[in-house]
Amino acid sequence: MTPADSKAIPQRSDIEDKYKWNLTELYENDAKWEEDYKRAQEMLGKAKGFAGRLADSPEILFDCLKLRSDVSLICDNLHFYAKRNADLDHRVSKYQSMTDRAAMLISQAGAAFSFVEPELLQIDDKRLKEMAQEFPKKDLYDFYIKELIRSRAHIRSAEIEELLAQSILVARGPSNVFTMLNDADMKYPSIKDEDGNEVRITKQRYAKFMESPVQRVRRDAHVALFSSYKEHINTIGASLSASINNDVFYSRARRYESSLHQALDAINVPVEVYHSLLDTTEKNLEGLHKWIELRRKILKLDKIYPYDLVCPLFPEENYEVSYEDAVKEVTQAVESLGENYTSNLKRAFDSNWVDVYETEGKASGAYSSSNYSTHPVVLMNYNDTIDNMFTLAHEMGHCMHSFYSNKNQPYPKAQYTIFVAEVASTLNEGLLLQHLLKKVTDDKKKLFLLNQHIDNTFGTYFNQVMYARFELMIHEEVERGGALSPDMLNEIWHELTRKYYGPALSMDDYIQYKWARIPHFYYTYYVYQYSTSYAASQAILDKFLKGEEGIIERYLQLLSSGGSDYPISQLETCGVDMTTAKPFEATIKLFEDQVNEVERLAL
Incomplete structure (x- = not known):
């Protein structure tokens, strides 16, 4: 069965196997998972045997790092299996419990090996490099040693590192609370679809209703969804506030200037890249403002509201895709x-x-x-x-x-x-x-696809920059000693929406709650990477379209490089320099050109 034509939400048993994961490739059954869990616990007991001995020889250091990697791999497998099963049905408490146990084991592993970095940092840089050159396998931990030396200033004593490792499980609390509320407990009311059928809102159905050609349906879905978040706004506000306080705590514990510095330093990205993204975009919002007004004109609306921002402008060219x-x-x-x-x-x-x-x-x-x-x-x-x-x-x-x-x-x-x-x-x-x-044969189809690309840039670039500004503002508020309340979060979101989308957008009473449904705010300074990555990908795509010699090989080299280098350097492999404003300016310029093209063809 496929659920395309069903109004009821299908059960997992209703779906054909070919459309479902087969997680037994990793563990044949839960009993095998338990066996690996026990094995990881036993391996953890060996960690203390290395404490105080890492400087003795390259072989001892290598064996310790290898043991930690082996434990980490098993922990990853345990968490992967449990969390993926939990995500298939959050009503099944067994896999949520297994996920929590795996997370606890990961925390225990961090604590068990917490002596490693403080002990290694007692060794001078020259000796560390020499020891790494004498490892039995030189290509396993070369980048780790390089990164350890770079981050030396932010590694604390063995005792503090152990406490920080043990605290990780507690720090997951806000995110876990939000996830369970958002995915398992929160229910949404029903609305009438375009044909007058009563349909209960889900997040996926909401997304589809936002593409409806009928404004009444879009409005009803918008109100139904966000009225539910309004009902839980105090709980969600408290969970997000606790998450931001976690971020600030860890940045101070590791002696960073701010939580932004810590988040970006983790991947060696200069904070100037973050500020350049926000500042460059906010200086060039005219094209986005024009797009909102152009949408209003094409849709023939007296006023355009937040629920009118993603519906196709040319619905007669729209079609469902199986x-x-x-x-x-x-x-x-x-x-x-x-x-x-x-x-x-x-x-x-x-x-x-x-x-x-x-x-x-x-x-x-x-x-x-x-x-x-x-x-x-x-x-x-x-x-x-x-x-x-x-x-x-x-x-x-x-x-x-x-x-x-x-x-x-x-x-x-x-x-x-x-x-x-x-x-x-x-x-x-x-x-x-x-x-x-390439399949386009007339202007209407071209308009439809241009609309699609503009909407992609709108969602993946501009929206994420706005989210990144929101995230920076709420972190800075806490770092100044302030407290986050739902009213403050609502107000910040309301004002940023007005600033980014411009005077053409009519604000309603529900848009202020949109921050409450975004899970990425629980992943410290995550969303800006959508915008920077989008800008980088557009630069690489341009190289593909121009047929630049060797770009395919260099791109596959980028995919294959994993975590063996810093991201700024990896992108330079493809000829993209993210330390300048050029990728952002080029992305905005392309957006403006496409908006102008839609205006030319549609009006």
């Missing part, structure tokens, strides 16, 4: 990346790497999750929209990035940064758009 058709289009779109990439993408689609449809209790949205021992997986809540087809392309970009990274890097260097990850995902979206544009 999952099978989306797979076909995405596969064809990435053929320019070569046979190797395309064949591996087909393998992912054909081998249950994607859990496709929304079911009762399933985690909302979409994501890709990497597993070094088996393969990456993608969670979708596919609902036959063009937007979901682009989401599929996006998540498969992440998936293939993980696949190539895991294939070409040893486990300690396989995990790439989010800064680079979003390049792979948004480049796939760009390739899909170009693939679809």
